[in-house]
Amino acid sequence: MIFDKEGTTTIVFQEKISLTTFLENLNKAYPKLKHDNIIVNLFSFNKLTANDILEFLDISNTHKASKKSFVLVTDRVSYDEVPDEISLVPTLQEARDIIEMEEIERDLDL
Numbered sequence: 001m002i003f004d005k006e007g008t009t010t011i012v013f014q015e016k017i018s019l020t021t022f023l024e025n026l027n028k029a030y031p032k033l034k035h036d037n038i039i040v041n042l043f044s045f046n047k048l049t050a051n052d053i054l055e056f057l058d059i060s061n062t063h064k065a066s067k068k069s070f071v072l073v074t075d076r077v078s079y080d081e082v083p084d085e086i087s088l089v090p091t092l093q094e095a096r097d098i099i100e101m102e103e104i105e106r107d108l109d110l
Helices: 018-034 050-054 059-067 092-107
Strands: 001-008 010-015 037-041 070-073 087-089
Touching: 010 018, 010 059, 010 092, 018 059, 018 087, 059 070, 087 092
Parallel strands: 010 037, 037 070, 070 087
Antiparallel strands: 001 010
């Protein structure tokens, strides 16, 4: 698992493992990441389905409940295919933009 920290945001990505192993590793590493906004880069996974994305729902809800952003990045699944609770975008820049907007909303206490 690879972590790339940019200010208060950590980008998490991995190469050459299964999604199940990736999720296990992410859950183990979560205590170190829980104070940052998290972008999960899923570009290394060639085959993803909406059900695969749903596997991130628990950790996403936990993280968002602590007033931090959690965004998944892949162009293999459309955001229309997943529930609104999951932030899913096709590019890293859009993930950064969502975090910026959510930070502003939290600052304004919306």
